Amino acid sequence: MGLFSHYFPNVADSIPSFVQATWETIYMTAVTAIIAGVFGIFIGVLLVITGPDGIAKQSTFYTILDKIVNIFRSIPFIIMLAVIAPFTRIIVGTSIGTIAAIVPLIVSTTPFYARQIQNALLDVDEGIIEAAQAMGSSNLAIIFRVYLKEGLPAIIRSSVVVLISLIGLTAMAGTVGGGGLGNLAIMTGYQRFENDVTIMSMIIILVIVFIIQIIGDILAKKTDHENIN
């Protein structure tokens, strides 16, 4: 412990803030991931089935949805935080705090994830979809029994990418009082020149990222029966 407090003097003094900040980061990431995950998969599936060569082609609907996704994808998160604040207040009653940070996180992550899901599902062999149709599957059955099942390894891989970038976004949540490790690193570490706090925040974030990456790789490998090496 002596060595630790030597190199990380300020960290040693503020263990509770680290626990708190880590929890906030995990909390924001998890809640956003679940909600944006559901919306993202829903929108991604809609893009695939209504898109060109989709099983329920709807050109106008697709074009509109596609544009909306593009627009939301291109708004930088930090601006989204501000722009969306009134809307956040309507939904969660406040525009400050961890909960309030989750709303813009969802709004930013959903279109990104939807696009990733779309790409993952478009990789499912068209021939397999056609075979399912020929075997008398309904569109709903094709979505659940073919697209989501065949696309699962790719969905897992892109989920990892999205989750990691989501953790990046939570670091900015501090600007609306969302807390989290990013906030701790900037507010305490950077602004008060407590370098060890910044470094420790970074280390914890890296550990979380590695864990997600490792679990993702294992799951992707486990579900991927197409590319067996």
Added chain:
Amino acid sequence: MAQVELKNIDVTFKQKHQSIKAVSDVSLSIEKGDIFGIVGYSGAGKSTLVRVVNRLQEPSSGEVIINGENIEKVSGSELRSVRRKIGIIFQHFNLMNARTIANNVEYPLLGTGVSKKDRKAKSERLLKLVGLYDKKDYYPSQLSGGQKQRVAIARALASDPEILISDEATSALDPKTTQSILRLLQKLNKDLNLTILLITHEMDAVKSVCNKVAVMDSGKVVEKGSLLSVFSNPQNDLTRDFIETTNQIKPALRVLSHQKDFVNYDDRRLVELQYTGDTTSNPVIIELFEKFNVTANIIFGNVEFIQGVPLGHLIVTLNGSDDGIKKAKDYLHDQEIQVYNIDLAKVREQEALEEKEEA
């Protein structure tokens, strides 16, 4: 009543700058128990045509009648149950990578009210039928092409179809595996009285299993009929091309066309004789000598069996007087032996042409 009846089917693909007529006024009638071959080069419209049969492709015009029912108007769950009665196997197998072999075979039964236990029993029975029971827990990526196609066949049979469509199902397989898949289809046709639609660009496959054949070119059916009638008396040039690929006559002629002894043979005296059935040629050849003093010298012979009926080809030189040869040919004709004059200069010309195209 025909099992599948296609009436005046047209399929036009409209694109921005042009429209492609992929299928043009096709009418076919496929009886129960037929193994019906549809042969044509790439782009002839074969796949488009068969996709019309289960309405994966809407025809621009024409009627599709299955077991007496016009399926033009059916939709939703009714269409899906029509589709379940038509199994398809594809060139690229299209098996689901995320499911085991057994689960692939069970797939068509999902959501049809068949219990899990019955699904399992059925997939096991079908996998035994195609000889892959021991691989039931494997994934498709662990199988060879031929094995994948067997799984695809088992899967196509899971919903007890009455019609099995094979769209280039053997095109990605080696000749030996192709033969074993064709034998399997033939066995299914016999044992289950399954009607089979065999789409292919290999006339050899048609020759070995089909009882009827239609030849497609640029969206049109240019020739159709029983296998024997088409093989023994092809009317269309394309059909002849396809038939040539299944026997050795063309290569034999090519060899002859470069041999000194034959180079100057006049085309009335170098002929190809074609006969069907049990008419053996030997007595006829003796008769030609006895009756017309014409000697027939056999250069090349080839007998094949089309649906059990022998179909023979002989390349012979005829020697005798001009008058004798003419009479001999008429006589052969009366014996229902077809006589084609062979022009070796033309054979050489064509060979040169093909070489040029290849280069």
